[in-house]
Amino acid sequence: MKIGFIGLGIMGKPMVRNLLKAGHEVLAYDVIQANVDQAVKDGAKAAESSKDVAAQCKLIITMLPNSPHVKSVVMGENGVLEGAQPGTILVDMSSIAPLASKEIFEACEKKGVKMIDAPVSGGEPKAIDGTMSIMVGGDKAIFDEVYDILMSMGGSAVYCGEIGAGNTTKLANQVIVALNIAAVSEAFMLSTKAGVDPIKVFDAIKGGLAGSTVMNAKVPMITEGNFNPGFKIDLHIKDLTNALDTGHGVGAPLPLTSLVMEMMQTLRADGYGQNDHSALAKYYEKITGTEIRK
Numbered sequence: 001m002k003i004g005f006i007g008l009g010i011m012g013k014p015m016v017r018n019l020l021k022a023g024h025e026v027l028a029y030d031v032i033q034a035n036v037d038q039a040v041k042d043g044a045k046a047a048e049s050s051k052d053v054a055a056q057c058k059l060i061i062t063m064l065p066n067s068p069h070v071k072s073v074v075m076g077e078n079g080v081l082e083g084a085q086p087g088t089i090l091v092d093m094s095s096i097a098p099l100a101s102k103e104i105f106e107a108c109e110k111k112g113v114k115m116i117d118a119p120v121s122g123g124e125p126k127a128i129d130g131t132m133s134i135m136v137g138g139d140k141a142i143f144d145e146v147y148d149i150l151m152s153m154g155g156s157a158v159y160c161g162e163i164g165a166g167n168t169t170k171l172a173n174q175v176i177v178a179l180n181i182a183a184v185s186e187a188f189m190l191s192t193k194a195g196v197d198p199i200k201v202f203d204a205i206k207g208g209l210a211g212s213t214v215m216n217a218k219v220p221m222i223t224e225g226n227f228n229p230g231f232k233i234d235l236h237i238k239d240l241t242n243a244l245d246t247g248h249g250v251g252a253p254l255p256l257t258s259l260v261m262e263m264m265q266t267l268r269a270d271g272y273g274q275n276d277h278s279a280l281a282k283y284y285e286k287i288t289g290t291e292i293r294k
């Protein structure tokens with residue numbers, strides 16, 4: 001099948017590679033030409049704009065940073081809705097505000113374009129492996145129609161409910177990940193300051209109740225002092241902003257989220273916004289003047 005793909009960043013590039021590997025033809029677009037060039041090297045064809053993608057493809061996937069980017073790519077000048085034929089399916093896999101998904105869905109509906117929200121979890125390693133967890137909101141029939149395509153990029157694809165439900169699920173995921181990294185950082189600073197080798201702590205507890213996918217992925221990065229993204233602090237601040245807004249809107253207080261948000265804001269103010277979110281450990285390292293290293 002010919003699939004249009006818009007947004008060829010850390011996640012988009014390997015997702016395109018997996019679509020190609022599954023035998024699809026991919027027409028790719030990004031505002032950064034180097035990202036398009038890389039996708040072309042991988043076997044995709046280059047498009048000139050989001051409108052151009054939509055004019056040539058009946059299935060379009062977007063993988064963009066946040067709500068304003070998806071709105072502009074879909075609803076803006078030279079955007080998807082200027083080029084799309086009625087019956088086109090738009091699968092937005094970006095992590096955006098659930099309310100924005102609903103707005104974009106309504107604009108699509110007016111043009112006869114069917115949209116689902118399908119954000120992902122797993123980060124770059126799982127985007128490369130094609131084992132991402134995909135959470136989907138929208139019309140169940142569209143989910144069923146694109147299920148095999150989603151599964152060429154993911155290890156699971158779960159239908160969560162109406163439009164926006166995928167992004168609500170993703171916000172829950174992002175709250176858990178942020179708090180988990182903060183908890184890991186705090187606990188590993190405790191053991192480091194108390195004089196126990198962090199690698200021994202990791203080996204001793206990773207198989208117990210405190211063990212987690214976050215711990216397995218982030219402790220090796222922290223102990224190596226490798227904070228290359230991965231998933232950037234700036235993007236996680238975006239998700240926590242959406243989580244806090246959504247929580248306030250529905251009457252769900254998020255006290256722990258707001259605390260970790262301020263830790264991330266401190267790191268951003270300190271110049272770490274483009275670091276991996278495992279750099280939450282740096283918050284503790286700055287306070288104590290001690291590094292968590294093997």
Ligand code: NAD
Binds near residue numbers: 073120235
């Ligand atoms: P990224 O910043 O690396 O990539 C986003 C891409 O979108 C960039 O290449 C950018 O040039 C492109 N873009 C921006 N505006 C555009 C426009 N108007 N037209 C065309 N292209 C445009 O981000 P990423 O890490 O790939 O993340 C993408 C989405 O996936 C985000 O919503 C993020 O929260 C989510 N996500 C990321 C990870 C991760 O580990 N990186 C994990 C899960 C989910």
